[in-house]
Amino acid sequence: MSVFNVFDVAGSGMSAQMLRLNAVSSNLANAETISGNEADVYQARHPVFESVLQEAKNMNGNNDVALVKVREIMQxxxxxxxxxxxxxxxxxxxxxxxxxxxxxxxEMADMISASRSYQNNVEVLSTTKELILRTLQLGQG
Incomplete structure (x- = not known):
């Protein structure tokens, strides 16, 4: 796997967790809504994720990279x-x-979990960027 594929993997993870955070915030915002009949009551929504293999070409040939995709949003x-x-x-x-x-x-526990997963993906991106920059600095010296 190319080091640049890390950006795709972490980026897809960040997008998935952002969607999860949006679903949680929608659920919390509608938790106290009131309706006149049972059929019109808001139902909580939760995204379902899946791993999708994407073919990535690099210098050594083809490698597969697993990205995160939203399969569906369950109600x-x-x-x-x-x-x-x-x-x-x-x-x-x-x-x-x-x-x-x-x-x-x-819902709050789910929000904390999604937020930490998002932060972990940001840390992966930051570390990868730092490693690439340090590798470039080695070539300068």
Missing amino acids: EDTTAVPHFRPNHPLANDDGFVYSPNIDAVA
């Missing part, structure tokens, strides 16, 4: 949480409104 199928609020403008005929069943603590 949870959880039941809505009913709240008895007869005076709420969105309440149904029985006086209930519904909110999503989103675990904010689990």
Whole structure:
């Protein structure tokens, strides 16, 4: 694998984790939304990743490089949480409104995990760049 392929691998990992962070932020932003019926309640979304081999050409021939790709964004199928609020403008005929069943603590843990994975990919890029620069400086001396 060429040293320049590291940029592709880490970049695809950063893109995947950014999408994961966006999904988590959307889930947290909609965790307290209210709907008048169960069918319209927001359902949490989670990306599903897969590894994709990409052919990379270098001086020694062909090598495969594994990149991260989003296979799909899954939507949870959880039941809505009913709240008895007869005076709420969105309440149904029985006086209930519904909110999503989103675990904010689990979403925060997922956010921390995605953030650390993103930071790890940034560190890989930074280290690779530093190694390339030091290699170029060796040629100058």
